[in-house]
Amino acid sequence: MKKRLVSVLLTVACGATLLAGCGEKAAQETTTDTNEQTEAADTTADQAEAEEEKEEAVDPAAYDGKEVKVWVAENVVDFTNQQIENFKTEYPQYAGVTFTVEPVGEGDAAGNMITDVTSGADVYGFAQDQLTRLVTANALEEVNPDFLADVESANSAGVVEAGKVGGTLYAYPMTADNGYFLYYDKSVVTDPSTLEGIVEQCEAAGKNFYMDLTGWYQVAFFFGTGCQLTYDTDDAGNFTKCNVDYASDKGLVALKEMIELASSSSFQAGSSAGDAVNYAAIIDGTWDAATVKEVLGDNYACAKLPTFTGSDGKEYQMSGFNGCKLLGVKPQEDEDKLQICDDLAYYLTSEKVQLARFEAVQWGPANLNAQASDAVQSNEALAALSEQFAYTIPQGNYPGDYWTRSESLAGDVKGDFQKASDEDLTKALETYQADLESYAK
Known part of the structure; x- marks a missing residue:
């Protein structure tokens, strides 16, 4: 990638000097130890390399x-x-x-x-x-x-x-x-540690809680319960395999938690502070920090995402992408x-x-x-955000269709899934998983 002509000539010249120097030394000091000759040669080579880097690509006319x-x-x-x-x-x-x-x-x-x-x-x-x-x-x-x-x-x-x-x-x-965490009004949300607590406090104050439940944000629940969704790619960037286990008991726990959140009177779908109104909590990113701070003023506060208690009675830390x-x-x-x-x-x-x-x-x-x-x-x-990153996974490469397909699941969470049985939800997860896997076939 770099211009090497001057460097190569310099290296040849240095090599010639090195051989001449060694010859003279051998003639004058026939008792010199072989290890000392090697050390001297290495030192000279290091000096030559330093000079090579110094002289490399210095001709401004080329640019x-x-x-x-x-x-x-x-x-x-x-x-x-x-x-x-x-x-x-x-x-x-x-x-x-x-x-x-x-x-x-x-x-x-x-x-x-x-x-x-x-x-x-x-x-x-x-x-x-x-x-x-x-x-x-x-x-x-x-x-x-x-x-x-x-x-x-x-x-x-x-x-x-x-x-x-x-x-x-x-x-x-x-x-x-590039990730998300919790912004909150500390005069309303005095304890941001649990999702249930945040929702309860928002409801009591007549305030909104904003979270987007589509692809980038919905993994906060699925990854939080231990599910995975990643794609393998070949050297050309083609998707070769989908690693996903949403159609599982832990996937069902995640989906049911999304449904419960969406059923709250305080819940609003969204993640843009500029479009949010009357909120005491919003899951958003650093890009909206100034907007949130202007709205909340002295009550502005930030925290990692909360934990939630799943339908199985276990506590989970909300996760997500970083x-x-x-x-x-x-x-x-x-x-x-x-x-x-x-x-x-x-x-x-x-x-x-x-x-x-x-x-x-x-x-x-x-x-x-x-x-x-x-x-x-x-x-x-x-x-x-830094604290939240401890509970997230690096966002790898995902097919463009994934983001669009995830919107359908988010819509069902607030609609048809509200009264669905566990059996129906499991079938929905199986369909969703099969669709995710199809992008890598």
Whole structure:
């Protein structure tokens, strides 16, 4: 991926010098121990390698006039432009490169890229659940091998795994803040530890409790009771196997808890604080923190998801997905341009830029050192999300049809399932599971 010509010549020259030096030493010091010669050779080789890295790809003329298109969410366009200016200062060889930053949200990036990869961005942010589609469409270059070890060690393991298909890392970790937790009005909900308690307190105060029961959120119940739903993919991103056990006793417990929640007078289906009214509790994400804080004011509080007592009398911790935002690089025919894109992606996902992005727009870092900073640790929403992540699973790759199909189940929970027998519910779960399995056949 990198320009090696200067480096190779340097290595040859250093090798010649090393042989000459060894010859002279042998003539002058015939008693030199073989181990000492080996150690001297290793030291010289290390120096040569250091010089190789120092001299590598330093010709700015190779990059002048090249154009790089970058897609990021609208609220970080200005931030990204500023960081690119910093990038050009640290990488002066790219001073002649034109970078264009355009507002394309992480949720829309995959659809736009797949529609026309050629016209798409060279570097772009996207949500991790879009990874398989992008790899299948040949819209992602694997992470530069020169950066791989550092990227994997510096970031949360779950985020790194979310960027892989078939064991290959295809994207640079950017955030670890895509998940949900509980926002609540602490003047109404004095104890947010149990779902039953929250609902009871909301009902008593005439307040609403909001939760979405479709695909991304309904797994809070199924995963909470111990069910699984994951998909295996091959190296090309094709779904090869569905691992699911919803049609089981634990699946029935999860479904019945959803039905019980939906039967409450306080329950409202939804997860967008901007659309919610008269609420004392809402299960939502960090992206709505400012909206919730404005509504609840001094009574603003956050917590992990609650536990619930299942129909079998056992206590379960609500679970869910944890997700992230990734930064991808499009494959390039021009190796010089690919080098620019890789260097930029690596820079924009570095520890200092992740921390700066948090300070600018409150995006939760994937970088472990940034996560440990005082600023991140003191953020109430991120602290609650971090606590909830201990009970969740990384969101892998799921077929697009899964999200649509899950909406039907959510509708039945509030409708036909309200008076259904356990036998009927079990049959519904069997049908649902068969449908989920069909996506990988």
